[in-house]
Amino acid sequence: MSTTFENATTQSVDVNGTKFVFREVGRKGGTPVVLLHHLTAVLEDWDPRIVDGLAGKHHVIAFDNRGVGGSGGSTPKTVEEMARDAATFIAALGFSKVDLLGFSLGGFVAQLIAQQQPGLVRKIVLAGTGPAGGEGIANVGAVLQDAFGKAGATNKHPKQFLFFTQTKNGQAAAEDFLRRLKERTKDLDTPVSNETIQAQIAAIGAWGQGDATALGTVQHPVLVVNGDDDVMVPSFNSFELARRLPNAQLSIFPDAGHGGIFQYHAAFVQQTLAFLEQ
């Protein structure tokens, strides 16, 4: 049986005395793709179509950063520390060069890994994310609260409001996505704790007040991707990333929100594979 994200074993590695959990799919060798995840996310929140799609050509690793889900320790309150933790995890797995796919908060983390340890990174995909100080990013707490309120009142999942447009197409894509996240039924990850969510929101708030000038020094090839109507990290931030990064490409999907890469998972996988192979 070939391993897919649905049946990949949850493994762990000791990172300077703290247990980090991860799963890997795809044939080992070449430059691995390390996935960096969003606010509240654990391993169960990755779209299996994206993980398996990339694993058709690459060794792909999803993990929980410090304090998140099944990993030990406490979640730090800054993106800078999250980036250091992620780089230490990557080193603990024995990798000296990786590609990064960062989604939302994970995209902030990816930007800082590239700046803190440029030699560790080959290429970067930044999805549903934005530069430090980017328009609207500091409002994430209010946006989240609003979505949780609407979700409670309508018996829907918050991601139906946060990740997808409210159009017919957007909501159909939301239902498909939420169904895909439930394909795996065994060996499930631990949900994120309230302490972690609070630390992550603090980190995002500080990022939203930050300065993006240093992006001009990032020489890595970068693919920036988002939906055209992102209410969490407004889509304009993707244009800003592509303008500031010296070596960036931009992909925007129509009638799609923060979770545009999940709605257009087939196109996203195709674009990402092309980008990684250029």
Add this chain to the structure above:
Amino acid sequence: MSTTFENATTQSVDVNGTKFVFREVGRKGGTPVVLLHHLTAVLEDWDPRIVDGLAGKHHVIAFDNRGVGGSGGSTPKTVEEMARDAATFIAALGFSKVDLLGFSLGGFVAQLIAQQQPGLVRKIVLAGTGPAGGEGIANVGAVLQDAFGKAGATNKHPKQFLFFTQTKNGQAAAEDFLRRLKERTKDLDTPVSNETIQAQIAAIGAWGQGDATALGTVQHPVLVVNGDDDVMVPSFNSFELARRLPNAQLSIFPDAGHGGIFQYHAAFVQQTLAFLEQ
């Protein structure tokens, strides 16, 4: 034999005493899609994959506006007059409501038809284009001159510089596109005249100095599409269009230029069909 753009007969219609040439594909009925073309373009410059792809679901009409290619009369020096001419042509064919697909200069024309005669238009696709006064649009003469110089020096087609990125993927897409434009070998259109090119450049220059405030009144659903690296109508203009238009979606293709819809013709057709059917 079902009609494709390759074998569609070139027809003509009398528009207030002037002959306009056109070709049509797809089953008649429903809201027709009228294609509005770019600087220097005649009927032979439409990508047959796009015309035939849209014609799978819609009645599609490509035409030469006044003074262009096989059509009679003189090309006007303003986008306003081009829009009036196009609307008069549409009325001459007997249509009271159409969808518009405007590429580059054709996108400027589409924006003004929607403002001059809002009731004539149902939905609009704006590709490789921008708002009046948009960043870099007034430079088109210099960009064109530069590309013609490079093309002459390297024995390449100017569109290899103007429509596509200079990457391996971009140039491969350019060659595929130029090959598709030669699929039709009979009943070819007349090339555009120097007088027409000069009038079109004057119109584009004036558009580049214009004001886009009125876009906020355009209530039609609009799909805005471009490559991420357009040197003719810089891609930022697509973001501006999507921001200013009250009912717009945005699609940006990575590692693609002004001709992004030709490079990603399959994805573009899929997105446009979805948009027209929403």
